[in-house]
Amino acid sequence: MTQNTFTLTSSAVPDGSVLAHDQVGEPAGGPSISPDLSWSGAPEGTRSFAITCYDPDAPTGSGFWHWIAWDIPASTTSLPAGLPRDADGLVQGVSDAGEPGYTGAFPPAGEEHRYVFTVHALPVETLGVDAEAPHVQARFAIHTQALASASVTATYRADD
Template sequence: MDHTTPEIPSFTLLSSTTPDGTEVAPQQLVEGLGGENLSPDLQWSGAPEGTRSFAVTCFDPDAPTGSGFWHWVAWDIPADVGSLPLGVPRDSSSLRQAHNDFGTQGYDGPEPPAGPPHRYVFSVHALPVESLEVDPESPHIGARFAIFSQQLASASLTAHYQVTD
């Protein structure tokens, strides 16, 4: 039985503060690493017809947890929006945000243990619904399930960060 995820279409995602393939910008890092803990600016275009909202995720697949680490899960971004500014507030009324794996609502930046570099995958997901109808107080797995099971297309950029001894 094949358990691979089907290929889905892509569109364009850019960030001026954290471009694809670069090191995570200093302001995106947690304060303990000298950062400001601000989500990066994101701009996207080319989402498919039928898109009625967007969701944004940030995932570290290299976290030593066996299942990665979710830094940001946000959704119910209206279809006519094509960008998010630097530093989306945790209490923003323009989208819904789950509690991340740090246990706080909204975005929290990289804070990897010393060792090899970690990748941070920022993704925008085009969705066929205006609202996921997910409670932001519930575990983010519910929002992620709704996002990944319905997405029409997604766009990602990957940045990295490393803490050395």
């Protein structure tokens, strides 16, 4: 019996890389463009996907959420770079920066932070969470229901 392996890849954000200028946030001088993401090997029973980008090193005590998107149809296996904040076919929540969609990296000067991009396979077509709801509601639904998750991690250091 062959076991499927759920994997996530990105040409813009290879695992272990340094974030490119495109994925850096406006406060750090970048354009805040979401990276391309591609995934394969979703487990049986997957009915939708969710995407998160999390900085566990942010000096908040609870990290910083740069991207939360959900209700991505199970037939989808990739998202293009530069996904519009109002893209059809998915819900994008409000990041910790207070804006919908992807918010690029902007760590404090002199600090290197990790950025964990994760795709989550879910057993439901919809989370039933509005885009305007606090993203903790979507994250709770994602993390308590995920059939599988796959991640890539990149770093970024702001200039002193």
